[in-house]
Structures are given as C-alpha cells and as structure tokens.
Amino acid sequence: MNSKCVQYIVSIEQHKAHYFEVCLLIDDPDPGGQQVALPAWIPGSYMIRDFSRNIVEIHASANGYSVPLSKLDKQTWCAAPVDSRLEINYRVYAWDLSVRSAYLDQTRGFFNGTSVFLRVVGKEALPHFVSLPKPDTEQIRNWKVATALIPDEIDEKGWGGYVADDYQHLIDCPVELSDFQSVTFAVVNRPHRFIVSGRADFDQTRIHTDLSKICAHHAEFFGDLPVNSYLFITQVVAEGYGGLEHRDSTVLLCSREDLPRRNLSKTTEAYRRLLGLCSHEYFHLWNVKRIRPETLASSDLATEAYTELLWAFEGITSYYDDLALLRCGCIETSEYLELVAHTITRVMRGPARKIQSVAESSFDAWTKFYKQDENAPNAVVSYYAKGMLSALGLDMLIRQITAETRSLDDLMRLLWQRYGKLGIGVPEYGIEQLCDELTGRDCSDFFASYVHGTVDLPLHDWFQSLGIGFRLRPAQTAKDKGGAIEHPDNVFSKPWLGATFIQSGDFVKIQNVFDGGAAQASGLAPGDKVIALDGLQVTAENLFDRISRLDLNHTVEILALRRDEIMRFDFRPEPAQADTCELWWIPEAQCTEAQLTRRNNWLQL
C-alpha cells in the first residue's frame, strides 16, 4: 500500500439504523490543517443535493488523541494541524432508494462515493484506497460486493480492499452490497455484469442475449471500448424508473415488471423500456463520461457547474438509445416509430418549447429542469426530449450536406477521437465547430434556430427525407400518448380543457394549466379540485369525454374548490390543439430513390 495514502474503511454493522460508519485515514495530512469536504452534487444529476446533511457525527483523532475539527461551511471541515496520521470518523445516514445517494438496511446496502467519501483537499490526485470489511452480523454475512473499483485484495464475495486512481475515479464507482443475482457476458472480450438486487424472478438468458447485442453495437459504433469491464447495478422495486451513468458502471432503478419474464416471446413495453435505459446509460460511457463538457470535467462539485451542452449529452444519447435497439434488432421498425412519436408528442404538448431553447434549458438545469413545479410545461423544455429531436435534425443536416457520405454517427466518432479518447473537455462551441469541419459548411444557422433558438423544428421535412409520414392531430382520448390510432381517417378536433388532471379522492385535481389554453382563460389554476362541469359531477375518467362533447360556442360553468373555497368558473371550450404525433413508414414503392437511400443508411439494417 502506498505510504502517503488516503484510505477509507466502510462498515455496515449499523445497517438497521441505516448508518454507514466511515473511518478515513490520511497518512500525510496538510501541516497547515487538513481540510475535507463532501460534494454538493453528483455528476449526471444537475441539482445541489447537499450530501453533507447526511453526515450525523464526525470527529478527528491522531495517535489516539482527539483533534479539533472546525466546520468551515455546510460541507467542509478543517482538522487542526498534526504531525502524524490523521483519522476522521463519521457516520452517514443512508435511507434513499434513488440512484443518486445511499441506502442501507437489512436487505441491501448501496452507496455513491459522493455520499460517503469525504474529499481530502489537496490530495485528490493520489490513489484512494477503500476497505470493505466483511460484516460480522449473521443475517448479512452472505452478502456480496459489486463495484467498478479496482480490486486490491478481496475474498470470493468481494469483501476486502479496493483502489481508485484518484478522487474523481473513486466517486465514480458506486458500490452495491447485497445478495444480488448476477448475469455475466462479454463484449469485445471484456467482462460485463448485470446484477439485480431486490426480489425478482426473471429470464437471465434473455438479458444476456439482448444486452450482449446492445453493448456490442455501441462498442462497434465508436470503434473503441474504453473499459476493461463494465457493471450494471440494478435495483428492482414495485414501481420506479431511473438511471445514473458512471465511467465503468451504471446504476439503474426499475420496476419488477420491467425485467423479462421467463419464456417471453414478444418484447413487452416494460422490458423495451428497460432495454432503452440500459442502452442509454451504456452510450453515456462515451458521451458525457469521457466526451465531457469542459466545465463539468473541471468542477470540484462544491457548487453548480454551468454548460449549454446538456442537450447534446442527454439529447444525442436519447437519440441513440432507442435507435440502437432498432439497429441491433431488439425492436421492430414499427415499435421504433411509436417511441419517436411519443417523444414528439411530449415536446409538442409543452408551450415552453416556444420560449426556452434546449441550450438555455441545459444551462438552467439546476434551477428549472431539476426543480420542476406545476408551471413546468409552460416554462421548461426538456433537453432530453427536444434534444433528441435536435439530434435527429442534426443527423439529417449532415447527411444532406455531405450527400449521404457522413452522418451524426461520424460526428460522434470525431468527438470521441478529438476529445473523449484524449481526455480533453469539450468547449461550449466544440460540437458546432466539429460539425462545420465534418460537413465543410457553416452550420451555424441550424444551431442558432434549433439549439440556441426556439424556432419550430421542421419535423415534417426531416421525416419526409427518410420516407416517413408525419402528422400532428388532436389527442383522441385522455390517454393518447401519440402514435398510430385505430381509425386514422376519422380524426376530428374536439374541445379540450387545456390542463392535465388526476383523480384525487372525490375530486378531479388540476395538475398543469397550459399557457393560452381554455382552462387558463377561465381562471382555473393548478391544485384546483374540480367538482362539477355544467352542473354534473366529474371524474378523471369522464372529464376528457365530457369536455370533448361540449359545443365550442357555448360557455359552461365549472365548479371547483381552491383550498377551502368553492369557486365558479365560466369555461368557454376551445378546439384541441394538434399536438399529438403520428409517424408511419411510407411504402417503398411510393418512396423516391433518395428517400430509400437515406432510410437504408439511417436504419443500417
């Protein structure tokens, strides 16, 4: 072991109280007083989370004597100068089942380094050692360890010592401690593991087959697999969804039904969603973990780090996650168009797309995208969903300028060669410059309109160039997410409320009120509990239908509770907006040569 090292010993004996007990040993502390600090946020999730609030007790010592520890700010401490090894002991409360922090009980232990490992200021570049002693408690003695940290000296279940190259590496390797199930497979001869914790019975062979294909596809796409091994840490719950990318691993949260049942003949929507999530996080291994925005790469995680590029890191990743499922044969062409139609519908239903660009949404992620309230559809555009559509447009632009010889695939490979592979951060205008270079043309109009601007995306033209039919129609039912409908020729415009709603007890609770819609014009507000429409009680089940049958020129009364006050609203129905997308493959016989060429190049089937 390196004599001038930083070492953490993490104990889970207090699992029933949900405390990780950490002993931090610093061999050669700063002679002027050693500072230690915990990050305020975790890379990949752009919100200040103040992980230090979960440190419930902390003290320092050296040679068996207590050392004064003063607190400098919400997340930084400074130990008085000592001339020998400094020991800092602290407890971390861990009761968050999300992918972003830490969790510990008698069923499972999990932590991200950002929740548990204090940064030893000034020693970030040193190798960091972690020791995970096997628990004494009988009940959890059969647990195993899974992490992308480099094993130093471990037993067959993974208990023992690990090492990380530096602090950045350390906090990018989450750790799972439980009696998890494990599916192993190889990609480009590198071991990959998909582990599942939580009660789940699923078809391991199916996971093996599909993930092997998806991961191999991405590795071939970039022409380079920059990991020696990779780990999917999956926590299964009754209902949940989410993922967080790391350098050599990812943490996923999914619903029990998302995992493939045994003898599953058809890919269910739930399983397709899980595959899309795996594909998304694995693509991040290149795009955002290694091809990284300059400002994020240089952040010490103490305060916000601003970039306008999240549309590229999340949007382009969202573009390729499902496209890869299609290209590697995990989903059908018709299923793929349904998924894209759903994304377009989500974007079209948010008035925010007219006032906030995806670049602005990226920059303001900290206070807007990650802190969405009831007004979010009017104020916040998703850099995921609209970013995905911008990526599609960029792909079509590159194909058009280069007469089908180049595509967004090439731009991603160029980003990998110029930045990711060399460990250089991407400057804010790096992608635009590379796009000009790849196409030999000034592409600034595209970025000004669709990335930095709010010009409506010419989706019809982009899809037309691929031989894909596109139209927008009003929603036909309350649950219409977009996509094909049973009677496409029978679409008509019905009145709509101009708000989203759910059943809440005996009332219909208004969730979001859209700017410029009929509900807003009548004075209805988020949180209002609608009791009756035109004198008759309503339910979330029948409200869409009741409104759709109203006469457009006839005002009706809505009765609702705002807090404890009954209020009356004059509601004048308006025609529903054409905000619901339908896409379809134009039969080959009706396509031009150019459409078929682009379609085939794009699909790569």
Ligand code: ZN
């Ligand atoms: Zn992502």
